[in-house]
Amino acid sequence: DIVMTQSPNSLAVSLGERATINCQSSQSVLYSSNNKNYLAWYQQKPGQPPKLLIYWASTRESGVPDRFSGSGSGTDFTLTISSLQAEDVAVYYCQQYYNTPSTFGPGTKVDIK
């Protein structure tokens, strides 16, 4: 199975500042036949189900604010919140869907400093 790791485990950022979350896969999730990275990011707020933010590593889901962006390829990926808002307090998970079983990272908790 592909193992997903995330760093940091948690971070606290001032309102309006940038938050950066890293995700690494134990093997490449770049599918050579279509040049797509099979990597998604989800946001989960307390008491709620996860919400899809980013897929194909860098495509924002419809309705997701443009302060959220994804980057990276192969095994190393980043989720960036360019200007943290109060409503962004949540746990963020990366997920690879390159292989079954699909696997999630352990999550990164984002708080306000």
Add this chain to the structure above:
Amino acid sequence: QVQLVESGGGVVQPGRSLRLSCAASGFTFSSYAMYWVRQAPGKGLEWVAVISYGGSNEYYADSVKGRFTISRDNSKNTLYLQMNSLRAEDTAVYYCARAWEQQLVRVPMQHWGQGALVTVSS
């Protein structure tokens, strides 16, 4: 709008069985792969199983393989998870989720239900 509503959760003794259901509406259920994902209390997300849109292909996490069975009834727009030989470590909120795109399995999960809590305890 897309709605996914899980039911069937509850408290069950170790070794017993339980079946979860997920009622889907607001989309053509038979066109989408469906997933189960679980989350133990205070823990992260764990992918459990997926079933293809027609029901002919199923895949499982190693932790549940041989004990859990995912199935679907496209005539009833309902997804199921039959859980046998339950263990304490199966205690979690179980979410059903819909694939992002029709007919594909290896895609992200676009829509999620609110989840059903399963507690395995004597």
